[in-house]
Amino acid sequence: MRIPNLIDGRITNPIGDKWLDVYAPASGHVYASLAESDSEDVEAAVVAAEKAFPGWSNTTIAERSAILMKIAAAIESNLDLLAEAESKDNGKPITLAMKVDIPRAAENFRFFAHAITQFSSESHESIGLQTINYTLRQSVGIVGCISPWNLPLYLFTWKIAPALAAGNCVIAKPSEITPVTANILGKLCLEAGLPKGVLNIINGSGAYAGQAIISHPKIKAISFTGGTKTGAQIAATAAPLFKKLSLELGGKNPNIIFADCDYDKMLKTTLRSSFSNQGQICLCGSRIFVERSIYNQFKTDLVKAVKSLKVGNPSDSSTDIGALVSLAHKDKVKSYIDLASQEGGAVLCGGESVSVPDLERGYYLSPCVIEVKSNSCRLNQEEIFGPVVTLMPFDSEEEALNLANEVPYGLSASIWTNHLKRSMRMSEKLQSGIVWVNTWMQRDLRTPFGGMKDSGVGREGGLEALRFFTEAKNICINYSE
Ligand code: TXE
Numbered sequence: 001m002r003i004p005n006l007i008d009g010r011i012t013n014p015i016g017d018k019w020l021d022v023y024a025p026a027s028g029h030v031y032a033s034l035a036e037s038d039s040e041d042v043e044a045a046v047v048a049a050e051k052a053f054p055g056w057s058n059t060t061i062a063e064r065s066a067i068l069m070k071i072a073a074a075i076e077s078n079l080d081l082l083a084e085a086e087s088k089d090n091g092k093p094i095t096l097a098m099k100v101d102i103p104r105a106a107e108n109f110r111f112f113a114h115a116i117t118q119f120s121s122e123s124h125e126s127i128g129l130q131t132i133n134y135t136l137r138q139s140v141g142i143v144g145c146i147s148p149w150n151l152p153l154y155l156f157t158w159k160i161a162p163a164l165a166a167g168n169c170v171i172a173k174p175s176e177i178t179p180v181t182a183n184i185l186g187k188l189c190l191e192a193g194l195p196k197g198v199l200n201i202i203n204g205s206g207a208y209a210g211q212a213i214i215s216h217p218k219i220k221a222i223s224f225t226g227g228t229k230t231g232a233q234i235a236a237t238a239a240p241l242f243k244k245l246s247l248e249l250g251g252k253n254p255n256i257i258f259a260d261c262d263y264d265k266m267l268k269t270t271l272r273s274s275f276s277n278q279g280q281i282c283l284c285g286s287r288i289f290v291e292r293s294i295y296n297q298f299k300t301d302l303v304k305a306v307k308s309l310k311v312g313n314p315s316d317s318s319t320d321i322g323a324l325v326s327l328a329h330k331d332k333v334k335s336y337i338d339l340a341s342q343e344g345g346a347v348l349c350g351g352e353s354v355s356v357p358d359l360e361r362g363y364y365l366s367p368c369v370i371e372v373k374s375n376s377c378r379l380n381q382e383e384i385f386g387p388v389v390t391l392m393p394f395d396s397e398e399e400a401l402n403l404a405n406e407v408p409y410g411l412s413a414s415i416w417t418n419h420l421k422r423s424m425r426m427s428e429k430l431q432s433g434i435v436w437v438n439t440w441m442q443r444d445l446r447t448p449f450g451g452m453k454d455s456g457v458g459r460e461g462g463l464e465a466l467r468f469f470t471e472a473k474n475i476c477i478n479y480s481e
Contacts, residue, residue: 001032003179005041005203006186008048009196015040020176020205025091025323026314028361034179037204039212042171045200046218049142049169052197057139057167061116068113068165070192071185075106075157078188082153082181087314089180090152091323091363092277094315101154105185108157111445112465116165119466130480137470139167140244143221144213146206146234147182149175149325150280150385156182159223160199162465168221169198171213175226176205177326206230214238221469224248225282228383228409228454235457246458246468248282248450250383251411253432254404255285255440256394259294261416262438267298271305273414273440275367278324279387282455283412283434283441287380288391289403295393299371302391303349306367311354321387323363330363333386336379337368343377345370351388375403383409397422405431410452414440433459 003022005012018036023029035041056064075082082105083097092101123134145159156174163170174182186201202209206226214222214237221244224234228249238245255273257266273285290298314322324330330353337351351368367387372379379390394400404413412434415426427435433451436442443449449461460468 003032003034003183003203005035005037005045006183006199006201007041007045008051008200009190012041012044014038014204015044022089022177022179023326024088025325026088026356026362027359028327028363031088032180034176035203037202037209037212039208039216041202041204042209042212042216045171045202046142046216048197048200049171050218052195053139053141053169056169056195056198059167064165064167065113065117067193068109068116068161071189071194072106072109072113074188074192075102075109075185078184079103082184084315085180085184086153086178087322089178090149091314091325093319093322095317095319096277101151105153105157105181107445108154108161112161112165115162115462115466119166119463121472129478131476131478133474133476136473136475137467138473140221140469140471141168142219143168143170143223143469144216144219145170145172146210146213146222146224146226147172147174148226149177150277150282152178153181153185155225156185158460159225162460163223163469164194164199166466166469168469169200171200171202171219173202173204173209173213176203176209179203211237214243215241217241220244222246223460223468231456244468246450246460247456248460249411249454249456250385250409251282251284251451251455252287252381252383252407252409253283253285253412253414254407254430255288255414256400256404256416256426257288257290257294257298258415258417258419258422259291260418262418263294265438266416267301267305269440270302271309274389275306275309275321275387276441278321278365279367279389280325280385281441285412285414285440286384286389287375287403287407288389289394289400290391291400292393292395299348299391303369306349306369309367311364311366312356313359321364321367324365324386325363327363329386330365333365333384333388336382336384336386337370337388339379340370340372343379344373345377345379345390348391375406381407397426401426401429405429408454411455412436412451
């Protein structure tokens with residue numbers, strides 16, 4: 001299978017005719033080749049987007065919304081095809097792709113199809129001065145959307161749906177590790193009536209295709225989700241070009257468990273928040289802090305539950321944990337597990353390569369729980385982004401708060417307690433963009449989404465995303481004689 005680019009409504013080979021291998025993580029085999037694009041391909045996409053922009057930005061809200069609704073419906077009617085492609089490309093269990101990734105991609109389009117009809121701007125009357133100000137929120141122009149490999153179609157659509165709804169033309173780059181579903185989507189968008197040149201998909205590596213997008217002077221806004229180091233590099237390139245930037249980066253999220261919580265619900269959710277998608281979700285709760293009075297009980301119960309998770313073929317519906325996304329990523333995760341003994345930690349379960357019958361070269365790792373001695377160790381300070389969680393006890397609310405905040409990241413946090421005032425006090429003081437109380441990853445698409453500290457800059461989601469993908473212009477009219 002060859003995966004070229006989508007430029008100006010046409011499937012286009014990369015100008016340099018270079019191709020990258022795409023691996024199936026479940027088997028470790030190459031199964032596709034991907035366009036390795038560079039600045040010439042990006043230039044062609046920019047030319048197409050410039051041509052399409054006047055038409056698309058002046059398309060009525062009702063028409064834009066109707067096209068986005070058709071795209072949502074097309075994603076839903078291709079659920080099986082897209083879920084199978086996502087599972088094969090990423091290594092995630094097919095059940096997860098069917099239940100979460102693909103339905104959510106459709107929901108992203110449907111949500112922004114509605115949201116744009118409710119997007120309004122302000123007017124300010126300067127009383128006594130016969131002056132009125134009103135705000136126009138106009139499309140930015142050409143925007144760049146760069147997405148990662150962990151939730152490929154889910155995050156790709158999370159960016160392009162609001163960008164398109166707000167009347168922009170998009171140059172989008174899916175991760176070179178998981179490009180397949182984005183490219184199926186490109187075709188569905190054209191069939192749904194999205195005019196040519198409005199969505200251009202450029203494939204290839206971050207170093208060439210990605211860098212060409214972020215450094216192109218006519219691409220005026222960049223929405224990026226990925227690693228913190230890459231985010232810093234993107235900011236360094238984009239800042240002198242005065243681009244709007246939205247960066248959703250890594251996390252090292254605390255999961256804080258008090259003795260007075262609903263224990264069974266907490267345990268079940270903690271299993272999910274630790275290991276869903278092989279722990280490769282920026283919102284996973286990777287540092288678990290437990291009140292000392294229930295620490296030993298929790299440790300025993302968690303380890304027992306983790307040992308019961310089935311690591312296996314992602315296409316098997318009984319699989320809980322599929323393959324990690326790449327060999328390089330598996331090696332990175334493994335290197336952190338190997339650090340445990342050096343840092344005085346104890347591996348309580350998992351962390352070993354798993355050989356799945358007939359898929360011996362796949363990237364499988366058993367889910368791992370590590371008890372750490374201190375929050376300052378690398379295992380607790382650096383993003384591992386795999387099926388690995390750490391455990392530590394705490395004695396007081398204040399100590400839990402300090403442990404949670406003593407980390408460079410600030411994306412999300414979970415608190416488990418039935419003590420209302422404590423949950424509110426903690427929520428106020430936690431340094432993170434999202435706080436969940438007695439739940440995890442319960443997403444309402446109207447809410448602001450993003451992180452503090454090294455977890456990123458800016459917020460997307462709901463009207464925040466539409467604000468990001470528009471320029472606010474103030475018009476001041478004096479109507480005195
Ligand atoms: O992601 P990259 P990587 C974290 C996780 C992981 C680490 C590195 O800890 O181990 O990041 O992952 C594109 N200009 N997260 O290296 O490189 C790239 O092609 C423009 C957290 O695989 O950040 C891809 O499309 N684009 C995260 C996208 O950036 C560039 C999800 C993300 O890849 C570029 C993924 C450049 N110079 C990893 N360099 C989350 N927040 O959910 C790369 N890219």
